[in-house]
Amino acid sequence: MGRENTVEEALNLLRSRLCNPSFVFKPLSDSPDSNYSKLKFIISSSVTEACNNSILLLGPRGSGKIAVLELVLKDLLVEFPDLISVIKLSGLLHSDDNCAFKEISRQLCAEHQLLFSKMASFDDNSQFMIAMLRECGLAHKTIIFVLDEFDLFAQGKQRVLYSLLDAMQSVTSQAVVIGVSCRLDADQLLEKRVRSRFSHRKLLFLPPSKEDLQRLLEHILSLPVDSTISHDYAVEFNAKLQNMLADEKFKQIIITYMDSDATVNHLLRFLFRAVSYMELGSGFLSLENFKTALSNIQRQPKLECIKDCSILELHILVCMKRLEVKEQNSYNFNSVMKEYKSIRASFQISEYYAWSICLRAFEHLLQRELICFTDNRGQNQSVEFRPVKLLISSHELQQGLKSYRSCPAILFKLMDREV
Amino acid sequence: MPAIMAVKPDSARSNPDSTPQKRRLRSDTTAAPDSPISTPVKWKSPRTCTTSSPKTPISRVERDCSENITKSHKSPIKKLSDSLTPTKQKWNPLDSEQMKAVKEAMHVSTAPPNIVCREGEQKRVLEFCQACVEQEKAGSLYVCGCPGTGKSLSMEKVKQLLFHWANEAGHQQPNVLTINCTSLAKTSDIFSKILGESQPRKKVNGATSPLQHLQNLYSQKPQPSGMKMMLIIADELDYLITKDRAVLHDLFMLTTLPFSRCILIGIANAIDLADRFLPKLQSLNCKPMVVTFRAYSKDQILKILYERLMELPYTVFQPQALELCARKVAAASGDMRKALCVCRSAIEMVEAELRESSSNFSSSIVEKAFLEQQRATAPVFLEKQEIDVVRLDHMVVALSKTYKSPIVDTIQSLPQHQQILLCSAVKLFRGGKKDTNVGELNKFYMEICKSALIPPVGILELSSICRVLSDQGLLKLGQSREDKSKRVTLCVDEADITFALQGIRFFRNCLQ
Numbered sequence: 054m055g056r057e058n059t060v061e062e063a064l065n066l067l068r069s070r071l072c073n074p075s076f077v078f079k080p081l082s083d084s085p086d087s088n089y090s091k092l093k094f095i096i097s098s099s100v101t102e103a104c105n106n107s108i109l110l111l112g113p114r115g116s117g118k119i120a121v122l123e124l125v126l127k128d129l130l131v132e133f134p135d136l137i138s139v140i141k142l143s144g145l146l147h148s149d150d151n152c153a154f155k156e157i158s159r160q161l162c163a164e165h166q167l168l169f170s171k172m173a174s175f176d177d178n179s180q181f182m183i184a185m186l187r188e189c190g191l192a193h194k195t196i197i198f199v200l201d202e203f204d205l206f207a208q209g210k211q212r213v214l215y216s217l218l219d220a221m222q223s224v225t226s227q228a229v230v231i232g233v234s235c236r237l238d239a240d241q242l243l244e245k246r247v248r249s250r251f252s253h254r255k256l257l258f259l260p261p262s263k264e265d266l267q268r269l270l271e272h273i274l275s276l277p278v279d280s281t282i283s284h285d286y287a288v289e290f291n292a293k294l295q296n297m298l299a300d301e302k303f304k305q306i307i308i309t310y311m312d313s314d315a316t317v318n319h320l321l322r323f324l325f326r327a328v329s330y331m332e333l334g335s336g337f338l339s340l341e342n343f344k345t346a347l348s349n350i351q352r353q354p355k356l357e358c359i360k361d362c363s364i365l366e367l368h369i370l371v372c373m374k375r376l377e378v379k380e381q382n383s384y385n386f387n388s389v390m391k392e393y394k395s396i397r398a399s400f401q402i403s404e405y406y407a408w409s410i411c412l413r414a415f416e417h418l419l420q421r422e423l424i425c426f427t428d429n430r431g432q433n434q435s436v437e438f439r440p441v442k443l444l445i446s447s448h449e450l451q452q453g454l455k456s457y458r459s460c461p462a463i464l465f466k467l468m469d470r471e472v
Numbered sequence: 473m474p475a476i477m478a479v480k481p482d483s484a485r486s487n488p489d490s491t492p493q494k495r496r497l498r499s500d501t502t503a504a505p506d507s508p509i510s511t512p513v514k515w516k517s518p519r520t521c522t523t524s525s526p527k528t529p530i531s532r533v534e535r536d537c538s539e540n541i542t543k544s545h546k547s548p549i550k551k552l553s554d555s556l557t558p559t560k561q562k563w564n565p566l567d568s569e570q571m572k573a574v575k576e577a578m579h580v581s582t583a584p585p586n587i588v589c590r591e592g593e594q595k596r597v598l599e600f601c602q603a604c605v606e607q608e609k610a611g612s613l614y615v616c617g618c619p620g621t622g623k624s625l626s627m628e629k630v631k632q633l634l635f636h637w638a639n640e641a642g643h644q645q646p647n648v649l650t651i652n653c654t655s656l657a658k659t660s661d662i663f664s665k666i667l668g669e670s671q672p673r674k675k676v677n678g679a680t681s682p683l684q685h686l687q688n689l690y691s692q693k694p695q696p697s698g699m700k701m702m703l704i705i706a707d708e709l710d711y712l713i714t715k716d717r718a719v720l721h722d723l724f725m726l727t728t729l730p731f732s733r734c735i736l737i738g739i740a741n742a743i744d745l746a747d748r749f750l751p752k753l754q755s756l757n758c759k760p761m762v763v764t765f766r767a768y769s770k771d772q773i774l775k776i777l778y779e780r781l782m783e784l785p786y787t788v789f790q791p792q793a794l795e796l797c798a799r800k801v802a803a804a805s806g807d808m809r810k811a812l813c814v815c816r817s818a819i820e821m822v823e824a825e826l827r828e829s830s831s832n833f834s835s836s837i838v839e840k841a842f843l844e845q846q847r848a849t850a851p852v853f854l855e856k857q858e859i860d861v862v863r864l865d866h867m868v869v870a871l872s873k874t875y876k877s878p879i880v881d882t883i884q885s886l887p888q889h890q891q892i893l894l895c896s897a898v899k900l901f902r903g904g905k906k907d908t909n910v911g912e913l914n915k916f917y918m919e920i921c922k923s924a925l926i927p928p929v930g931i932l933e934l935s936s937i938c939r940v941l942s943d944q945g946l947l948k949l950g951q952s953r954e955d956k957s958k959r960v961t962l963c964v965d966e967a968d969i970t971f972a973l974q975g976i977r978f979f980r981n982c983l984q
Contacts, residue, residue, distance in 0.1 A: 085828075098820075102572050104579050111878060113944050175657040204945075210711070215654050224581045236945040237878050238963075246708070246741060249619035250580075252813045253874040259885040313929050313937060315887035353930040446911070446931065448918060 060336040074120035105221040112258025115318025144205025154178035186226035203232030207242040218250035260315035359453030383440040563786040610732035617765030620807030646701035653711040690729035767806025793867035817870035883972035911956040
């Protein structure tokens with residue numbers, strides 16, 4: 054009983070870690086070369102020297118841009134408690150300049166405990182923002198603007214960006230503008246006058262290297278030795294984990310998984326699944342967990358559909374494929390049946406299925422969405438006459454046939470033949 | 473590729489002291505003040521510049537850089553550095569006060585006390601305003617140029633000079649309204665602002681719009697007490713362009729009314745704004761005068777940088793480093809903000825190097841001290857390498873960070889399947905096709921995977937890879953109900969992809 058509780062506790066701990074981005078990105082931020090330290094240096098030097106600055110964080114989705122930024126801001130708020138205020142805008146919500154200025158004013162009011170009026174006009178809001186920038190400049194307080202989805206701000210007339218960056222050109226204001234975007238050419242999207250005011254600083258968030266990946270896995274999956282979880286269990290767990298991490302097969306699984314998408318977020322989703330497959334009986338992570346997780350994530354639904362088909366349905370699919378190869382633009386159930394009959398004749402297949410059974414198989418395929426009607430108009434026509442098309446490619450069909458439990462060889466022959 | 477702007481010849485280039493009226497071919501205005509008629513100077517194309525080119529050695533003199541150094545044949549840089557060396561001490565980058573002072577001097581928002589390299593343009597604008605104020609006539613002027621060429625800065629200076637002159641010459645000081653057109657909620661608000669400035673105490677009658685009010689005001693004979701002239705500086709004028717171009721037109725028409733009192737200076741980036749959007753003014757023969765602010769040349773940038781550094785009592789930059797920076801920026805865009813940014817970036821390189829060396833130094837000195845203790849010999853004083861100037865290598869790194877695109881780096885760090893997909897897109901589009909759909913791309917992708925004996929990913933995974941690449945701006949995905957028929961276009965140059973992937977033999981062979 055006690056053992057199970059411990060295991061469950063460990064499982065909960067691991068799962069909560071995987072959902073907490075600030076925990077995950079801690080080890081990646083320790084080296085002085087990392088994006089965390091670069092960003093921290095830039096912002097802290099702007100704060101201490103009271104000068105304006107702007108920077109872009111670029112990288113694919115899920116590579117940890119906002120997570121690292123949050124870490125940096127948290128640390129800076131601890132280091133300089135009264136010198137920083139943070140305003141957050143999102144390109145999805147605030148790309149229109151009215152909304153943007155309203156939101157800036159609202160956040161400034163909330164931060165400095167002023168009353169915000171929803172009736173304020175666009176002019177009032179922009180005047181307020183400029184006045185606040187000046188006041189904060191006099192009080193040596195830096196305002197950090199975080200613009201999420203920066204490329205969406207660059208649509209239209211870019212007034213928000215221009216006003217923010219123009220305000221930073223004057224000596225009286227102290228502001229740092231941090232743009233976060235997944236588009237690499239985000240600064241090419243800016244108008245030339247906005248780009249001229251925006252400094253060229255960019256921080257690229259690249260996928261982690263192999264060593265970083267190894268460190269990350271160790272950091273996330275190792276249980277803490279001196280916490281509420283029992284000491285012996287944690288030590289044993291960590292030892293088994295180390296063995297597994299050094300195993301070549303495990304490395305191969307990770308590499309195969311990360312070959313399609315190398316961002317940290319993608320990896321976290323995989324780890325979450327693998328950890329959830331951990332057996333509560335043994336209480337340790339094993340290679341099998343990761344293999345199961347991999348096969349579950351890399352599912353191909355259409356192939357699984359084909360595995361569930363009957364032989365007749367496979368025949369119908371292969372006939373449709375042949376009709377496509379013969380470059381018949383549209384075909385319906387009747388033409389498929391004709392093709393099937395000709396195949397039976399030429400290859401002397403013994404099985405005979407009645408018309409109604411074939412129609413039933415055809416309808417099954419329609420329901421499973423392996424084939425579909427090409428037009429939506431002929432609702433009144435019966436199923437036999439409406440034109441249909443395949444929803445799976447020939448490659449998928451071939452793979453499905455290969456993995457079918459007892460596929461008749463005739464189907465392979467039919468697929469390979471041109472006519 | 474950023475091309476150097478081919479603009480109308482700036483008259484100040486060859487002869488800074490006169491304003492050759494004859495050469496104003498395009499936009500000339502009779503409302504312009506009668507400036508002294510000068511001898512027409514031979515028109516020199518801006519491209520065939522005999523006095524300076526990007527490859528000019530420093531020793532050549534650049535005439536339009538400064539009026540002071542026209543007589544000497546010594547290069548301005550050499551002369552400045554001569555004047556610098558006797559009084560300058562060494563810069564100590566570890567001193568935070570000094571570092572702060574340097575960074576402030578190099579910041580874009582610090583306005584330098586005297587603005588160099590724009591004297592000619594300022595003079596023309598000032599003379600125009602002076603003539604308007606003297607004759608109490610209205611006029612309009614259009615200032616254009618690339619971003620970062622000192623337009624707004626120069627207009628501020630002209631404003632101060634005008635006040636100064638008006639005081640001395642005994643004229644009434646004009647009212648000034650400086651407005652940035654991006655801050656207007658509606659384009660027609662500019663008229664209410666002008667009205668507010670010219671008649672601050674009168675309440676506006678609700679029946680007439682501000683524009684009509686102004687038009688009435690300027691069409692009637694003014695009272696004997698006379699109204700003051702009003703100087704309107706409208707920055708970022710192209711924000712006033714609406715579909716029917718009414719606001720811009722009305723604004724400039726205000727200066728043509730018989731009793732108008734405004735001097736309008738519009739600032740924008742487009743050279744031909746006046747021609748394109750104000751054609752009707754041509755027929756009335758009152759087109760605004762155009763002053764073009766050309767992009768800075770290498771020597772101008774160098775001069776401005778030295779001007780900023782002159783206030784500091786120590787040398788911060790190696791002269792070669794500054795020259796490299798000026799060359800690069802002048803060749804790229806001639807934008808002064810960029811040059812200042814690059815210089816600040818180079819200073820940060822020095823800071824980073826200091827931090828690194830100090831951490832190495834402190835760790836190595838601890839090691840050494842420990843070893844010394846062990847050996848019990850006299851302690852050796854470690855020579856720390858002095859970094860007291862921003863060197864050429866710092867500048868090189870700063871420039872490469874500014875002008876490098878992140879695309880090559882990103883492509884090199886993409887996971888394998890994404891790189892294969894980009895490769896297959898390149899091969900597909902080589903045949904001359906401009907766009908394709910995901911299904912076609914899938915076929916090519918699977919062929920390449922087969923040739924490399926890599927198991928391909930399924931169509932679902934492939935469409936999510938396409939989406940990830942389109943999020944990053946490498947591909948462009950169209951809209952469609954079905955995944956397979958979404959249109960795909962390549963947004964990155966083929967050469968970039970080939971260059972990025974050349975390190976991997978498989979891709980090299982594939983893309984041949």
